[in-house]
Amino acid sequence: MGLGLLASRAIRPFNSSSSSRLLLRTIVSKPELQSPESSAAAADACPEPDLPPRTPLAGARVHFPNPEDAIEVFVDGYPVKIPKGMTVLQACEVAGVDIPRFCYHSRLSIAGNCRMCLVEVEKSPKPVASCAMPALPGMKIKTDTPVAKKAREGVMEFLLMNHPLDCPICDQGGECDLQDQSMAFGSDRGRFTEMKRSVVDKNLGPLVKTVMTRCIQCTRCVRFASEVAGVQDLGMLGRGSGEEIGTYVEKLMTSELSGNVIDICPVGALTSKPFAFKARNWELKGTESIDVTDAVGSNIRIDSRGPEVMRILPRLNESLCTNQEFNKASDRLIKLGLRPNNIFLPETYPTALFYLELRLPALAFLEPSGPSILFISFFTCLSLFIPVIATSVDINEEWISDKTRFCYDGLKRQRLNDPMIRGADGRFKAVSWRDALAIVAEVAHQVKPEEIVGIAGKLSDAESMMALKDFLNKMGSNNIWCEGTGTQPNADLRSGYIMNTSINGLEKADVFLLVGTQPRVEAAMVNARIRKTVRANNAKVGYVGPETDFNYDCQHLGTGPNTLLEIAEGRHPFVSAISNAKNPVIIVGAGLFEREDKDAIFSVVETIAKKGNVVRPDWNGLNVLLLNAAQAAALDLGLVPESSNSIESAKFVYLMGADDLNLDKLPKDAFVVYQGHHGDHGVYRANVILPASAFSEKEGTYENTEGCSQQTLPAVPTVGDARDDWKIIRALSEVAGVRLPYDTVGGIRSRMRTVAPNLLHVDEREPATLGHSLKPEVTQKVNPAPFKSAVENFYMTDSITRASKIMAQCSATLRKK
Amino acid sequence: MSFTLRSVKVPPNSVNLEEARSRVFDFFRSACRSIPSIIDIYNLDEVVTKSQLRSTIAAEIRKNCHVTNPKVIDMLLFKGMEELNNILEHAKQRHHMIGQYVVGHHGLVQDLDSKDQGLSDFLKNFYKSNYF
Numbered sequence: 001m002g003l004g005l006l007a008s009r010a011i012r013p014f015n016s017s018s019s020s021r022l023l024l025r026t027i028v029s030k031p032e033l034q035s036p037e038s039s040a041a042a043a044d045a046c047p048e049p050d051l052p053p054r055t056p057l058a059g060a061r062v063h064f065p066n067p068e069d070a071i072e073v074f075v076d077g078y079p080v081k082i083p084k085g086m087t088v089l090q091a092c093e094v095a096g097v098d099i100p101r102f103c104y105h106s107r108l109s110i111a112g113n114c115r116m117c118l119v120e121v122e123k124s125p126k127p128v129a130s131c132a133m134p135a136l137p138g139m140k141i142k143t144d145t146p147v148a149k150k151a152r153e154g155v156m157e158f159l160l161m162n163h164p165l166d167c168p169i170c171d172q173g174g175e176c177d178l179q180d181q182s183m184a185f186g187s188d189r190g191r192f193t194e195m196k197r198s199v200v201d202k203n204l205g206p207l208v209k210t211v212m213t214r215c216i217q218c219t220r221c222v223r224f225a226s227e228v229a230g231v232q233d234l235g236m237l238g239r240g241s242g243e244e245i246g247t248y249v250e251k252l253m254t255s256e257l258s259g260n261v262i263d264i265c266p267v268g269a270l271t272s273k274p275f276a277f278k279a280r281n282w283e284l285k286g287t288e289s290i291d292v293t294d295a296v297g298s299n300i301r302i303d304s305r306g307p308e309v310m311r312i313l314p315r316l317n318e319s320l321c322t323n324q325e326f327n328k329a330s331d332r333l334i335k336l337g338l339r340p341n342n343i344f345l346p347e348t349y350p351t352a353l354f355y356l357e358l359r360l361p362a363l364a365f366l367e368p369s370g371p372s373i374l375f376i377s378f379f380t381c382l383s384l385f386i387p388v389i390a391t392s393v394d395i396n397e398e399w400i401s402d403k404t405r406f407c408y409d410g411l412k413r414q415r416l417n418d419p420m421i422r423g424a425d426g427r428f429k430a431v432s433w434r435d436a437l438a439i440v441a442e443v444a445h446q447v448k449p450e451e452i453v454g455i456a457g458k459l460s461d462a463e464s465m466m467a468l469k470d471f472l473n474k475m476g477s478n479n480i481w482c483e484g485t486g487t488q489p490n491a492d493l494r495s496g497y498i499m500n501t502s503i504n505g506l507e508k509a510d511v512f513l514l515v516g517t518q519p520r521v522e523a524a525m526v527n528a529r530i531r532k533t534v535r536a537n538n539a540k541v542g543y544v545g546p547e548t549d550f551n552y553d554c555q556h557l558g559t560g561p562n563t564l565l566e567i568a569e570g571r572h573p574f575v576s577a578i579s580n581a582k583n584p585v586i587i588v589g590a591g592l593f594e595r596e597d598k599d600a601i602f603s604v605v606e607t608i609a610k611k612g613n614v615v616r617p618d619w620n621g622l623n624v625l626l627l628n629a630a631q632a633a634a635l636d637l638g639l640v641p642e643s644s645n646s647i648e649s650a651k652f653v654y655l656m657g658a659d660d661l662n663l664d665k666l667p668k669d670a671f672v673v674y675q676g677h678h679g680d681h682g683v684y685r686a687n688v689i690l691p692a693s694a695f696s697e698k699e700g701t702y703e704n705t706e707g708c709s710q711q712t713l714p715a716v717p718t719v720g721d722a723r724d725d726w727k728i729i730r731a732l733s734e735v736a737g738v739r740l741p742y743d744t745v746g747g748i749r750s751r752m753r754t755v756a757p758n759l760l761h762v763d764e765r766e767p768a769t770l771g772h773s774l775k776p777e778v779t780q781k782v783n784p785a786p787f788k789s790a791v792e793n794f795y796m797t798d799s800i801t802r803a804s805k806i807m808a809q810c811s812a813t814l815r816k817k
Numbered sequence: 818m819s820f821t822l823r824s825v826k827v828p829p830n831s832v833n834l835e836e837a838r839s840r841v842f843d844f845f846r847s848a849c850r851s852i853p854s855i856i857d858i859y860n861l862d863e864v865v866t867k868s869q870l871r872s873t874i875a876a877e878i879r880k881n882c883h884v885t886n887p888k889v890i891d892m893l894l895f896k897g898m899e900e901l902n903n904i905l906e907h908a909k910q911r912h913h914m915i916g917q918y919v920v921g922h923h924g925l926v927q928d929l930d931s932k933d934q935g936l937s938d939f940l941k942n943f944y945k946s947n948y949f
């Protein structure tokens with residue numbers, strides 16, 4: 001402390017009530033905090049006011065698995081019932097009190113090293129760190145006393161001592177926990193005059209930018225890396241003021257989840273490298289959407305500024321629900337309620353909105369003091385409530401993979417923005433929609449119906465696949481499928497292609513058998529769940545397939561179907577693990593769909609399932625892990641080709657965003673229409689290009705691998721003269737004279753309802769109803785060729801990620817060779 | 818508002834529909850009289866004829882033919898006068914004129930087609946933009 005400061009303190013007049021002991025340690029800046037103990041006593045003297053019940057924070061809800069386990073604690077005098085084992089901080093959350101925190105994160109282990117969450121507990125001599133303290137029955141927690149306030153102020157002061165004051169050039173500015181909390185709880189003046197320490201920045205690769213001087217040593221990133229991502233890359237070096245976060249030796253962070261440390265870092269020490277200095281968070285518009293780069297359907301928020309996607313973040317579904325019981329909670333609002341006179345009556349939307357419209361001007365007259373007051377008075381007397389959808393989907397917890405997070409720059413490159421026709425010289429020429437559609441329609445009528453083939457791409461939404469199927473059917477062809485599902489997919493039994501256990505359900509498993517799948521690259525979020533289960537219940541993992549790198553303990557059982565046969569016949573040691581397990585899980589990779597002998601392999605897997613009691617009435621552990629976002633919906637809608645060699649005889653091929661297709665066998669004179677958003681592989685062979693919108697620009701339904709349908713929302717406008725996929729097909733159908741009967745998204749959705757009603761149950765997981773036993777006998781022979789890996793390069797799997805520069809950098813530097 | 822108009826006093830409101838109606842005709846006539854100088858100022862002779870411009874003006878006026886309130890008619894007349902003055906003062910540029918009065922509000926790239934007759938509204942909208 002500077003001498004001048006001390007001097008100024010010495011001459012400051014003291015409160016006469018402060019004792020001489022306090023006189024020596026006057027380190028507080030706000031006068032009312034100078035003697036917290038005495039003013040605390042004063043506060044105790046006055047009788048407790050009748051507190052109105054508070055609402056739990058962020059919709060936190062408690063679910064009591066066992067009513068006897070409930071205990072009661074008092075938070076600021078207000079009693080709350082919580083289950084045994086909750087911490088003081090969680091109890092405060094249930095009581096509706098937000099405790100400031102830095103190191104505590106609900107999905108990570110508790111470190112208790114930042115001390116920001118100090119609260120006062122009656123009969124404890126010192127303030128306690130609430131995040132690490134279990135709540136005990138009858139505990140009296142005080143969060144708002146001078147002692148607690150002073151403690152927070154002190155902690156804040158220590159944290160800011162070595163934190164650079166560079167908020168104006170910090171990317172975290174505006175969404176920084178340290179900034180917010182120092183505004184709310186910090187002291188109003190600083191007393192620091194010495195030099196701040198500085199720390200060397202670390203190179204963590206092309207995704208995470210580090211400014212390590214800003215680090216407050218909360219160790220969230222270290223815990224995330226070792227607990228969730230499963231890489232031991234990050235760690236704490238040094239002691240005391242020499243403490244640093246780093247990678248011991250110069251080393252990149254090679255996890256497919258590394259981007260999440262950007263979100264969990266409470267300060268600007270770890271920020272996004274591609275997003276650095278691009279935008280401020282308050283300029284961005286957030287749109288809640290769905291990720292389509294894999295089949296998991298992670299819940300994301302697309303932040304955009306004007307017509308540009310600036311970044312992608314995971315959506316925090318927890319803000320609406322903290323446990324699975326949420327949707328079943330009895331006190332959820334499910335109907336519109338209108339109270340014309342004292343009792344609420346259920347109402348329809350038009351009436352309710354009309355009522356609102358009617359009332360608002362009237363209220364504006366009543367309350368001349370302005371809109372804010374208007375709304376307060378309007379809602380406290382509550383004449384109307386409108387229920388909103390609360391999602392209970394907990395697909396990706398709050399993490400997303402690096403591919404999801406950083407593929408967005410691909411949305412700005414290589415885009416198709418005009419309809420184009422390939423001229424006689426082999427070059428594309430931009431034409432109007434009218435001409436492009438006329439040519440496509442004309443050619444489609446010149447070929448025989450069975451020579452027409454339609455292929456939906458990996459990123460197609462359900463609406464456009466429905467339209468494509470209807471269109472081709474009207475043209476007389478039934479050769480339509482979705483890429484990646486192989487030539488003879490089994491679309492009849494839903495349980496044969498979705499993840500029956502559900503992603504959440506994986507946490508109950510105790511043995512995993514992975515067949516021909518590498519979840520770490522195929523579905524990073526599913527892999528994170530498996531890892532979580534392995535850590536929590538010591539689940540055993542065995543895999544059959546090419547040798548790969550998993551980030552948890554696992555056993556390599558073999559490379560091909562022969563190992564599977566051994567397990568099925570009981571000749572393999574892993575059999576005992578499956579049969580001894582309570583909840584065994586088998587996950588079959590969708591890469592096997594491309595194999596000729598896939599029916600035989602599936603029947604072997606079913607034999608294993610039957611012997612190991614994997615499918616029971618109360619547990620279905622037989623899963624298929626799909627590879628891309630369109631697959632589940634495509635199979636639900638019945639996108640199955642009529643004949644397996646239709647490509648060889650095709651004369652008219654309609655590629656709806658299909659890029660990863662082998663078109664070598666296509667006859668030279670075939671006419672190829674490519675409808676899509678990126679100039680990728682499919683365009684090389686195309687005769688006509690119809691530009692479509694990408695997932696960030698349209699409203700579309702996607703079904704993820706566990707059978708949960710979700711919708712994307714348009715975040716940015718379409719590029720150039722592009723149109724939504726289903727609209728293009730609808731327009732083409734009219735030009736071709738086979739007009740499809742829907743003009744709106746609503747219309748096409750009601751058509752989908754007749755084919756696959758589950759696609760309209762948004763944000764709900766629709767489990768498959770029938771078991772596996774109804775399948776016909778398989779006569780195929782198993783081919784002993786070993787399984788191949790389905791995804792070669794995690795960072796580049798579809799047209800968007802292949803167009804992305806960041807993903808190209810990642811695959812150059814981070815991929816395990 | 819333009820400066821020539823500033824010197825002119827705003828005329829008093831029309832008392833009845835009849836007076837408003839005659840004012841509209843007066844306005845139409847004065848607008849038609851200024852067509853030659855407009856064509857001159859903005860070099861429009863290569864893209865449009867006088868009669869075309871005349872019918873554009875008439876069409877703009879007819880857009881509001883349902884209005885019967887004399888006050889509203891006065892207001893619209895005032896706006897029309899203001900626009901005319903702006904045009905005559907060269908307060909606009911050539912592409913404004915072409916965009917607003919020669920090609921029309923449908924934009925420059927509209928490819929009108931006689932085949933459009935039998936099309937559904939969906940397809941007509943589809944050709945225009947993605948958002949409808």
Ligand code: SF4
Pocket residue numbers: 214215216217218219220221222245264265266267269270
């Ligand atoms: S880098 Fe961020 S998350 Fe990691 S310890 Fe420092 S402040 Fe915490």
Ligand code: FES
Pocket residue numbers: 100101102103104111112113114115116117118129130131132
């Ligand atoms: S949040 Fe409790 S010590 Fe950091």
